[in-house]
Amino acid sequence: MTPELQEQEERLQFDRFDHDDAWGLGSRLVGLARERGYAVTVDIRLGDQQVFHYALPGTSADNDDWIERKIRVVRRFGHSSYLVGQGYRDAGTTFEERQPHLDPALYAAHGGCFPIILRGTGPVGTVTVSGLPQLEDHRLVVEALGLLLESKRTG
Known part of the structure; x- marks a missing residue:
């Protein structure tokens, strides 16, 4: 699975x-979650700078905590939180x-x-979903990124 996850990071670049793109991506994620009945925080x-945040009904402050922990992993390692965790698995x-020196209360791969x-610069931010099993959180983000990039290409 790791090569597939690496390919996603190569393909899903802007x-x-x-x-405005953050608004479009966040709104798309919220729309997909509503259509599917998912209780997630985006x-x-x-x-x-936090430029978009939305918590659907059925979420809690725990989702915000998971988001912060996942973001720390992406910022530290430069890859998706799922790819980092999958590499170890x-x-x-x-x-x-x-990574015993990284407090699990602060970092979640x-x-x-x-x-x-x-493209040509590297990571400039993060997009995070919390509320589903980890693979489903990852897949929802990847799907929305792909849809946004496609709409920008055909724009």
């Missing part, structure tokens, strides 16, 4: 990403075992946070 950051271990990557 030429530019601004506040968060988008550009640098250190593929090696027959866990993130927590291999669980799916749902994806770097917002600018």
Whole structure:
């Protein structure tokens, strides 16, 4: 699965990403979640600034905590939180075992946070979903990123 996750990060890159794009991505994620009856929280950051945040009914402050923990993993390692965790699982271990100096109350290598990557620049922000099983959180983010990029191409 790791090669597929790496391919996603190569494919899901932007030429530019601004506040309006954050609104479009966040709104798309909220729309997909509503259509499917998902209780999730959506968060988008550009640098250190939170530019989109929405919690659907059925979520709680726990989802906000998961979001912060996933974001720290993406910022530290530069890859999606699911890819980081999967890399350890593929090696027959866990993130927590291999990174004992990182407090699990602050870091969660669980799916749902994806770097917002600018082609030629690298990560400039994050998009995060919390509320579903980790693979489903990850897949929802990847789907919405793909839809936004496609709409920008056909625009």
